[in-house]
Amino acid sequence: MNGRRRVTTTNLRQLLRGLGVFEGELPRFDPAGTPPAPHELFTGWLLEAIRAGVPEPHAMTLSTAGADGVPSARVLILKNVDAAGWQFAAHARSPKGRELAERPYAALTFYWQPQARQIRVRGPVVAESPERSAADFRARGAGARAEALLGRQSEPLESPAARDAAVEESLARLEREPDLAAPEWTLYTVRAEAVEFWQGDRHRRHTRLTYRREADGWRKELLWP
Numbered sequence: 001m002n003g004r005r006r007v008t009t010t011n012l013r014q015l016l017r018g019l020g021v022f023e024g025e026l027p028r029f030d031p032a033g034t035p036p037a038p039h040e041l042f043t044g045w046l047l048e049a050i051r052a053g054v055p056e057p058h059a060m061t062l063s064t065a066g067a068d069g070v071p072s073a074r075v076l077i078l079k080n081v082d083a084a085g086w087q088f089a090a091h092a093r094s095p096k097g098r099e100l101a102e103r104p105y106a107a108l109t110f111y112w113q114p115q116a117r118q119i120r121v122r123g124p125v126v127a128e129s130p131e132r133s134a135a136d137f138r139a140r141g142a143g144a145r146a147e148a149l150l151g152r153q154s155e156p157l158e159s160p161a162a163r164d165a166a167v168e169e170s171l172a173r174l175e176r177e178p179d180l181a182a183p184e185w186t187l188y189t190v191r192a193e194a195v196e197f198w199q200g201d202r203h204r205r206h207t208r209l210t211y212r213r214e215a216d217g218w219r220k221e222l223l224w225p
Helices: 009-018 038-051 095-102 130-138 142-150 160-176
Strands: 059-065 071-077 080-082 085-091 105-112 117-127 185-190 194-199 207-214 217-223
Touching: 038 080, 038 085, 038 117, 038 194, 059 095, 071 085, 071 095, 085 095, 085 130, 105 185, 130 142, 130 185, 142 160
Parallel strands: none
Antiparallel strands: 059 071, 059 105, 080 085, 085 185, 105 117, 117 185, 117 194, 194 207, 207 217
C-alpha cells in the first residue's frame, strides 16, 4: 500500500489511545466564586474564550428528538444568551424545526478544546415572535438568507449545479426585495432547566458545576468527574 500501514481496528485503537488530551496551559476554575445565575457564568467563560482566541466559540451542538424519540444532533451558531435563555435560529420546515415542533425540548453542548472547557444546557424550547425571527433573518449574510429562502434543507439534491442555480435565483430575489424574510425562519430560545460547566484537568481531577432551576431560583451543586 505504497509504504502505508494498513489501518485495522487494533492499530486504530492504539493510535486513538496515544493521542494527547488536556495539553497546554489550562485555566483555573473556582466554583466558590461563581455568580448566582448560569447565563452570567457562561458569558464570562465565553468572553474568556474569545480573548484567548478559541476558534468559533459560539459554535454549539444542538441535540433534539422528534415524536419517535430518536435523537439527532448538528452544529449551529449561538445567537444570544441572557436571563431568558440561549438562542439559536432555524427554518421551521427543516428536520430540527420539525422535531422541535413535535417535542419542544433540546440540549446544547459547547466544547472549547484549547481550554478543556465544556458547557451543557438542557431545557424546553420556545419560538420567539415573528417580528424577532424576521429581524434575525435580515441580520444574516446574503448567502445565508438566500439559502434559507429556498427552504429545502436536507432534501435530496440532484447536483451541485442545481443548488448553485437556485441560490443565484434566490440572491437575485433578495436584490429586488431587500427587506424580505422567510416566514418559516424562526428564532428559538432554550429556557434552561439545567446548565453544567465542566473544566478539564490533565490529571483527570475535572471540576463539574451544575445549575438546576428550582421554584425560587437556581441551585448550584458540584458533581463527581
